[in-house]
Amino acid sequence: MADPEHRTAGSLPTVQVVAAVVEREGRYLIAQRNPHAVFPLFWEFPGGKVEPGEDDATALRREMMEELGVGVTVGALLDRKVHCYREFSVDFRAYHCTLVQGEPQALNCAAFAWVPLADLASYSFPPADEDAIALLAGVEGNSR
Numbered sequence: 001m002a003d004p005e006h007r008t009a010g011s012l013p014t015v016q017v018v019a020a021v022v023e024r025e026g027r028y029l030i031a032q033r034n035p036h037a038v039f040p041l042f043w044e045f046p047g048g049k050v051e052p053g054e055d056d057a058t059a060l061r062r063e064m065m066e067e068l069g070v071g072v073t074v075g076a077l078l079d080r081k082v083h084c085y086r087e088f089s090v091d092f093r094a095y096h097c098t099l100v101q102g103e104p105q106a107l108n109c110a111a112f113a114w115v116p117l118a119d120l121a122s123y124s125f126p127p128a129d130e131d132a133i134a135l136l137a138g139v140e141g142n143s144r
Helices: 004-009 056-068 117-122 127-143
Strands: 014-024 027-032 047-049 071-084 089-101 111-116
Touching (some): 014 056, 014 071, 014 127, 027 056, 027 117, 071 127, 089 127, 117 127
Antiparallel strands (some): 014 027, 014 047, 027 111, 071 089
């Protein structure tokens, strides 16, 4: 049986969104959304919309440079889910990424932070990011 999220997604405009899951020394890079954005001031794994003609990796590299002024290499897909909201659906894809250039700066976000996985629950995240956090918690919990 099809997932109910996927059944309703066809009737809504779909936005393709990519996110970078960057870990360094046991902490994850998160960014706070701008006050005028959808989910204002929520925290998220940094990233954004895939523009026409871009593949996921190209979009993620562009978004990381625009949002935080850093270069990344894009690794394996961590999670892909379709989330349906009232006016649109989001095809959300989170990738493991590695910083390869620069240190993060809040260029096109309200703030950023390096947060241990156990502390991510104290931040407000959109549903798509919450799914990725749950997957990370399961992976890290199983590797101990």
